[in-house]
Amino acid sequence: MNWDTQFAHRTAQMKRSTVREILKLTSQPDMISFAGGLPAPELFPVDRIREATDTVLHERGREALQYSTTEGMAELRGWIAERMSASGKLNVSPDNILILSGSQQALDLCARVLLDEGDRVIVENPTYVGMLQAWKPYMPDFTAIPTDENGMIIEALEPVLAAEPDAFKLLYSIPSFQNPQGTTMSANRRAHLGRLLAHYGLPMYEDDPYGDLVFEGEKMPTVLELEAEARGSRDIDGSVMYAGTFSKTLTPGLRVGWVAAALPVIDKLVQVKQATDLHTSTLSQFITYELLRDPQMLETHVATLRRVYRERRDLMLATLEEAFPEGVTWTRPTGGLFLMVTLPEGMDAVQVLQEAVKQKVAFVPGDGFYVGPEGTGANTFRLNYSNARPERIVEGIRRLGSVLKEMMAAKA
Ligand SMILES: Cc1ncc(COP(=O)(O)O)c(C=O)c1O
Known part of the structure; x- marks a missing residue:
């Protein structure tokens, strides 16, 4: 049976992404993943x-x-x-x-x-x-x-x-x-x-x-x-x-x-x-x-989430400052789970991801979030700071910084 000819026309809009295949690796226990939009599991009530x-x-x-x-x-x-x-x-x-x-x-x-x-x-x-x-x-x-x-x-x-x-x-x-x-x-x-x-x-x-x-x-x-x-x-x-x-x-x-x-x-x-x-x-x-x-439950729990995620955001921002090369910029969120990094024009975040996973760090390349011609946002990627423990945030961002420095030096 050739199922490919049976699917509705609208399924042509549904693509399996190559990034998803790379990100399957993030389930390995030694991988530091900033990829998912995941809350901190240790804080689940x-x-x-x-x-x-x-x-x-x-x-x-x-x-x-x-x-x-x-x-x-x-x-x-x-x-x-x-x-x-x-x-x-x-x-x-x-x-x-x-x-x-x-x-x-x-x-x-x-x-x-x-x-x-x-x-x-x-x-x-x-x-x-x-x-x-x-x-x-x-x-x-x-x-x-x-x-x-x-x-x-x-x-x-x-x-x-x-x-x-x-x-x-x-x-x-x-x-x-x-x-x-x-x-x-x-x-x-x-x-x-x-x-x-x-x-x-x-x-x-x-x-x-x-x-x-x-x-x-x-x-x-x-x-x-x-x-x-x-x-x-x-x-x-x-x-x-x-x-x-x-x-x-x-x-x-x-x-x-x-x-x-x-x-x-x-x-x-x-x-x-x-x-x-x-x-x-x-x-x-x-x-x-x-x-x-319980009227206190949600308020108390959200207060904890705000405190812990704020600490993790601060730590990620401080480590980015210390470890990322010049020419790379990022957003400074005042809440939520994510920040976004912009690499110098011409760099490709998918290639960076390929190198990063070899160093056991993962993130989501930004182009999938953009509307526009192929390649829009190719030099951006998203980092999640809510899910990883503090020591893993520092280690992961340092490793990513080294990957970026090497790739940028090779290009120069
Ligand atoms: C912007 C946005 N909308 C919707 C969702 C879906 O969330 P849920 O279905 O868990 O409520 C997410 C999840 O990450 C999101 O980031």
């Missing part, structure tokens, strides 16, 4: 989750093991709605919330209900590779807006929208501690974006897995809040769909995320989710809610 699971099975076992509604557990939707309303800027109803199997599912479901072939989608460059993977099979036409240390350059977006006000279907952004750069959209730009979305009635997908992992200063208002403010509303009845998750604040293994959106959007998403997986794991939702019912 394992004991609390064991207790919560016991309580759930003891008190509500029959419900927690049964099929459930597609929308998700009522108490959990209520908890999220309340938390999203806590700033006083929004009145979020539990009806605006759909519980998902990780926020990655929101990307898949939104594409399915919103994107037709050729629809034009605005993204920041670089952007989340998992979004590109989820959306490319629907064959949209991406328009890339450049970024700087304050996120998507909204001053560059404005003329694009003004020139073709009705041309775009959707805008995608990760305003807080972006994957892959770790950078954050400034308060002014967020407010500006909120006004533009309200003015043009342009739908936006606000992807926010990292917003709570703030190392410095206060959490920024969401674009969801600012678009509502620009319309003089407190209701989620505008053009922003907001995706959140417990993957980075509790644990990714439970696979519990959510989308908050206007009721017609939720209604459509419920229909496609029903066809996809009926509902998110009931047991996972019950355990998550049992953890969240």
